[in-house]
Amino acid sequence: MSGSDTGHGPGGPLSAYSLDELRGRHSAKWREYPPEVLPVWVAEMDTPLAEPIAAALAAAIARGDTGYAVACGLPEAFAGFAARRFGWHTDPAAMRLVPDVMAGILEVLHLVTEPGDRVVVNTPAYPPYFYWLPRIGRQVVQSPLALGPDGYRLDLSALERDFAAGAAAFLLCNPHNPTGLVLTEEDLLAVAALADRYGVRVVSDEIHAPLVYAGARHVPFPSLDAPAAARSIAIVSASKAWNLAGLKAALAVPGPEARRDLARIDAEVSESSGMFGVIASEAAFTAGEPWLEALMAGLAANRALLGDLLAERLPGAGYQPPQATYLAWLDLRALGLGDDPAEWFLRRGAVALYSGLKFGAPGRGFARFNFGTSAELVADAVGRMAASLDGRSHTARTGALDAL
Template structure:
């Protein structure tokens, strides 16, 4: 079901992840998978290109119904077929939500965070309020007391990553309900990035944020779970029909930012690729076990909370006294993402991509150990 890429194939298929490293360097940084597209998606894209590459028509091309079907099968979430408004990318959708749907006031972004979360707040002309989560906590949390202080001080939007990148948490329903309660009390709009939702791993459970807070805006896409970042086809999920119409009626309609290829690929991914996704989750579950077994042996001082979702391991290497272990790793033939990208000033952390072969995961651990010991 899964088709692995050789090193040479990966350099051709993933020109950023593999093409931006020197020969012999193992890339485990950018959030892409060392896998070919699922065959139904590949076939849908080839067919769409043969038809032409025109603008997408107004409407969603069946994307909303396909996503609603996926949500029903995987999360028992009954979502209307017309709840989605297509947009180009998840970050473009978040910017659209900030500019068109969120109240005036500062925007709360917990850290560590996906770096563009900070950037999009600035681009939207909003004040950024960052909340640094405790790196020493046994389990990563939303730190609701700090969130409430930010809301009480005037913040009116909260950017939620559900599940979280890079912490790998699938937030519980109780945690999300408590956040929703705070948001309701202070008149805060939550914008939830749920692009990693299908990548919730065995033993954990994904809770769609809209099921605890119907006022929220969710932005999601099939691009991450089905390894097609070049195909822009994200969607806003809004339960309020009037707000969906408001977005569709903007002077520069959201329809002009999405791709007909993205819609074609997204429909097939949400509708026809459950078996491929099941095989992927089995692979990722195996690779997190490989890392859990090999990391303590190679780096006894390393600390990593159990990975509940995503294929991105957040590893605390402060015990080795190296401020930037990512820089040290690169000198030993491994590229990982430095923790400071996700939280400026945070030393001793890296993000490690596990969406590859088990052998590459073991080799990444070996090279990381060589860099630090």
């Protein structure tokens, strides 16, 4: 299908591009590995831009609007989206523009913790947490989620143990990457109670909040009726839901008692954001919901398709459909491929998953699979994985992988 399709066809935005068209992209997803490799690793989707975003960017180019970034109407746009989507009413004047969610997390932790402080994260966890927090002098404390037959859940006893041991902050990831867990309001209130008891500041990474499936509901942490929530700060962005990661814009959104903390973010931080990121994000939050609904329909279909394909072709793979995101956290321990099954599938199947080892200790034997692509490529990836185990590895493709 031609890339001119803006996502209103039968497959929605995910079916807009052919494999050849995708291979022409310059992004990390499509340039990290040789052309023989099918990439389903990093959190980029294979979609066109939503029409309102494309129009806003085209207009900006036409007027040469490529200067330093300021927030413009982005806080107001997000406030409207949050009210419609989550019933969260927040003050745009209290928000601060940051270059991206990770940069926002680091700036906020600079404000609310001290060098050497302990920051708790639920593992498996987003890999950049392990890289960036030590670089700003904070200690990462891994607090594993509990894994049961029905998937992952928050382990409150483990969290209390880690808070009581002297944590200064809790970096909450909700919806959770990589498991796709969406915490209930009851869970979040329990977190808030523990944070109040032990004097822990909560910083909430809510980048995947727009990508929640039917049956789950996203509750922004600062919206809770609890003192810890009032002192919390959430970091939000349009980047994952509308595929804008390269354009660089996010918002830090405070609870009512955290406004003074957030006001201390220097203007230089905001100016490191991208003007196109601000323009695109404002358009996404203002006029991008119809596109988002079409996307979610396609993602829901792919989420089910992946389960069916794994059951048929890789029955030893453990898979719990995520409640949010377009990322599947696959338990591949039963396949006997060692601690890093992603390495096997890359070399033997020419399919690139995200190695579970990068997500902390609980990631041994796991890998992350990005199904934010066409149904055909989801099927191709699973087919390659299955063939590699059947002894029918893609030898014609893997010759170029020897140097990896």
